Amino acid sequence: MVLEQTLAVLLIAVALWTIISLYTKRNIIRFGKKYSHYTFYPIFGHYFQLRNKSMFDICINEGIKKGFPYGCWLGHNFYYATDDGEEIQTILTHPNSWQKSEFYNTFRIGAWNSILLLPEKLWKPRRKFLAKNFSQPILNSYVQIFYRNSETLIEKLKDVQNKNLFETFVCYAYDSFCETMTNKNYNIQTEEGSEVVKWIDHCQEILGDNIVRVGSGFFFAVLFVLTKTPKVFQLFKSILLYRNFTQQLIVDREQELKKNIDENKTLLDSIIKADKKLYFNRTIINDELVTFTFAAADTSGNTLAFLSTLLGMHPNIQNKLYEEILEEIGPDRPIEASNLHSLKYTERVILETLRLIPVIPTVGRYIADDIICGTKTIPKGVNTVLNIFGLHRNKKYWTDPLKFDPDRFLPEEIAKRPSYCYFPFSIGPRNCIGKTYALMNLKVAVANIVRNYEIVSNYKSVEEIDFRIFMTIKTKHNLDCRFKPRK
Template sequence: MKEIATKILKDSKLITVLNKNVFDTLLIILVFTLIVWYAQYHWKRKKLYAFAAKRNGPFALPFIGNALHFAGSNHDILSNALKIANSYDSPVRVWLGQKLFFAISKPHQLEVIMNSPNALEKDELYKHAEAIGGTGLFTASVPKWKRHRKIIMPTFNQKILDDFVEVFCEESQILVKQLEKVVGKGTFNVFHYVSRCTLDIICETAMGVTVDAQTTDSDYVKWANRAMEIMFTRMFVIWYHYDFIFNLTSLAKEYADVAKKLHDFTGAVVKERRMAYQQKMKESKERPEALFEEEPKTRKTFLQQLIELSEAGANFTDEELREEVDTFMIAGSDTTASMNSFVFIMLGMFSEIQDKVYEEVMDVLGSDRPVECKDLIKFVYLERVIKETMRLFPVGPLLVRAITEDIELDNAVIPAGSSVVMFIMALHLDPEIWPNPKKFNPDRFLPEEVAKRHPYSWLPFSGGPRNCVGPKYAMMAMKALIATVIRKYRFSTEYKTIDDIKLKADLMLKPVDGYKLAVELRE
């Protein structure tokens, strides 16, 4: 018995030794494999490292790069990005983890990038926006973007836009009524009121839906705002790029929740409108004379035009229609609300400029005539005020594109595999282009002054083939709204200088402390 026990003990020791040897061997193989993979990974990226070494930029730490510069609040992220842009010559090299970015803020360089076929693809950072807008125009891959853009552009023709002016004015008149609640009551956040007005406008013009956001409690604005805040946070917090980490956070659940609510809202409208159109077409085939019967004149919405184009051969699915409508809703509602709110703050800050705008509006409209299409072109000074506001407060402070092939600039080559950050805000505050850049001066946009500058010096709507599809829509809507409101109210603000307005970005530029305004009735 003793001999058997001794043999078993010896055998177990032998097995232990063998197991240890196997484990050590496997560990060596694993370490060697990782070293080989790591070496190959960096060898394949040697071109990126070589180009990165030729450009100045902040010191990058191993593995995380410059990620710590983009930690903290959305205000900190924007502030640090501006500091980096102002500290180095464009293009500036920045590493976010293992991803290489070049920040560009010079007009001639932006023109090259924005018009290059090798910089049309949106950066993979924007995939985090797909939970909200899907793969609509804003985030679509290049082939899909080209197809959809070609179909969608005609829906923004001048005749269609002119038909929308009545909606702009009707909803702006409701805004005038809503602002009566805060007359003489001191400072309030004007965005709360303006965003509901622009939501009503966009719902009417994009979908033909009346949501009465101004007069009833609508959650759409809150959903959209929160979605963009989470989206921007995920883009710039490097560890949130990994789904398995982000999905462990409460933000992931909240993001999914607001996305579903936004999609349910627009998806239901898309389905109902498409079914109605298909039913109408079916009836016209069964009763051809119906095509010649006079119908009540209706305003064609963005969605209606897309449905008609789809049924005529464009073949949009319900999901594609919803994605484009979602994109238009987010891009058209919040952005114009923000710009209108910034304009009101600028008018409140500079009373002499407010007086000039008021006088121009009164000269064109008189005291109570509603704005008409023919009036908008006459608001020349107001347009300059809007443009100067958009210079100081560009809604999209930065845009990011993936580089698919090397692009040669005047002083650098941007290599394939990197990404370009087109830093619009840094461009708009460049003292070489805009002397005394923090001074609010609408006369910068006099025709003779504009002619002196590079055409890519002012890019609130981006530039090149992948620019915003709706700049005319936005400008017309803003002019109509501001002209309607300024006849009734005088504005003031607690902000005394441009620097008093601390800014943050969550895809869209916003003031940290809100759009602070006070209104009084004009006598």
């Protein structure tokens, strides 16, 4: 009797929730009809049609196959995906879209309270405070750290051959970033530390493969926990191990600061010493460090793996790059901050890599109030998926988009196209805080790799590369990319 009554109450509650939710979302349902290709079921949305699809399928492949813009319902959350530059620019710079799309909530499992996810009011002071640590003189002082770690990378590349390419480069990026944070080298490239990279990759793979199950709302997330318990266990284990690693960085640095109270050199120092209104406990400091280490290292490391492969596929571009590096720096001189500005071709190669394979392929914003985009009004409550990957390959803006051509970034070529067709670091208030840091780090690594190795790859086209994504982009297979010592 009690069971029957409980079930009846539950059913009534679900029915009521469904009716209220559908009523409050009636504008979105009307809007969504124009863009979705599947039948919408109350409670489930497009769960049945999409549940086995990965994040890459949903955010990118669906749009490529069926055309952008398109929409889908994950439970009662509607997602609108676009690859139109003007729309993307309007949304990213609009005051009604400060908040991140619902799918970012999956990131909360690892870092609840970081700059990436904070609501506008809390985000503003934190961003202002953190941005001070990215001034040009501070970044210049990091170049010797990048260079020292790139020397270790050169050694590691001797025996990387095809396998673990992402791991090798991401480890380099972790070593660099952790040292700029703590003034200490964690030897992630050479010691057991590379486990850190495996844990974070594991989390991305599980979440990327199960995004529909995890991102369709509370009921489906519970269903995911119940039906995929071993995966959930692995996910939480990896997150915990990763958080322990970043926690150790904080403890180590705090001890250093106790020995020398005047020291205040790094971003982590300023977070540790910050006004307690910004970072009021150790958990929040760790949330920030989890976000920063991941945002800095996974992005830069994956970009280096793709850039090397693209150079291997294009020997002419590689030779031109090699000539610039020999001319501007020489075959074995240490790379210094003053060298970086003159590496113009190197910069074009990096920018073109980030066009063809943007390491953060989509960003998302929640529409807090109606936004007018040209002739269309995107209603309040829509989650947008702003498809940087699609934008960077959109034929409306790029001729022969799959061709790797760094000269697209010559100043005269940039002037010919609209400013809104290239956003690898996003734009607007919540753009990448580490853009200059990333470009400097990448330049040092690329210059050192190319003057030491000739890179070879057998791919004929980027279409041979099969991608997978969660927050960042990787591949489903090892990349075909080999490094032959130049001397």
